[in-house]
Amino acid sequence: MVADIEFEQPCPIRDVLDRIGDQWSLLVLEALDGRTLRFNELMRAVGDISKQMLSTTVRRLEQDGFIARVLYPEVPPRVEYSLTPLGSSFLLPLKTLISWADTNHRAVVEARKRYSTR
Template identity: 65%
Template sequence: MLDQIRPADISEFPCPIRDVLDRIGDQWSFLVLIGLEPGVRRFSQLEREIGDISKQMLSKTLRRLEQDGFVAREVHAEVPPRVEYRLTALGRSFLGPMRELIRWAEVNHGAIVAARRQKGAG
């Protein structure tokens, strides 16, 4: 398919790595995904578990994660309405590679900091 794309059309296909990391690489997305790993959570449960996230930011992050297919939102017709969030299969599949990246960062962080100091950037 890519061989059929004219150069002017290439901007319609963003770099997959940049596209995904731009969306989940913010300060809160990974914490929300980790908060949902044990199972279904309500908004207030996530807010308590994450701690220092504002209601507005949690709401925005959940909406984006839902839009990208990482999180499913279920509204129960009760009074007041009960809203629950859970990881989708896509969201759950993302946690493995992300944990590997975290392990890599933990193992190599010292070398990165040392290189920054050596080059005067840290």
Template identity: 70%
Template sequence: MSHGKLVSIPFVFEQPCPIRDVLDRIGDQWSLLLLEVLEHGTMRFSEIERAITDISKQMLSKTLRRLEEDGFVKRTLYPEVPPRVEYELTDLGRSFLTPMKTLIAWANENHQAICEARSEYGAKNGGR
């Protein structure tokens, strides 16, 4: 019994390692693309969908929800008829753009070397 004192309950992370916890969430197929698209400003669902043509509505919705849950994206619902929903990066989401762009640049610069290494590995290991 706490007798009127506040009891602090520690937050339980999905992963005890911050790196794995964050990378598990933003390292999926769509999150980085969505963050990159939203860098250009507030957008409606249909605008995001047009910007990333090969994502399904269901996957777009799921990824936006996860990014909102993690604090990267803010969703604003306007009580209009029909309802209007807009998405934008939060301060946290904008702060991630710099390391994200560094990662994207590194991937672009090294993709060819990685593909070659995979090919060499496959040739040495019987196509595995």
């Protein structure tokens, strides 16, 4: 039997969304959909992200169990990133969100313009 876990943040929605709702995490998860990438490949796939921010983002996603990091003992060292089963399971709701954003982006931008001209 699994022991009771004391949660830092007892609200599961806030706890998870605070971690993956940043500017980069969703883009990293989407970039890893169905493939394994090295750091620089991942950086190119995400685009417009600094090395430091990508490093921080993949570290947090690994800590939360969304991605796996494999270090190969080669010279120079090779590191590859891929989705874990947990990360893959998140792709379905993520793809729904991406589809919604693509469909409704124009309406959101128009609403912002209407708001700013009031």
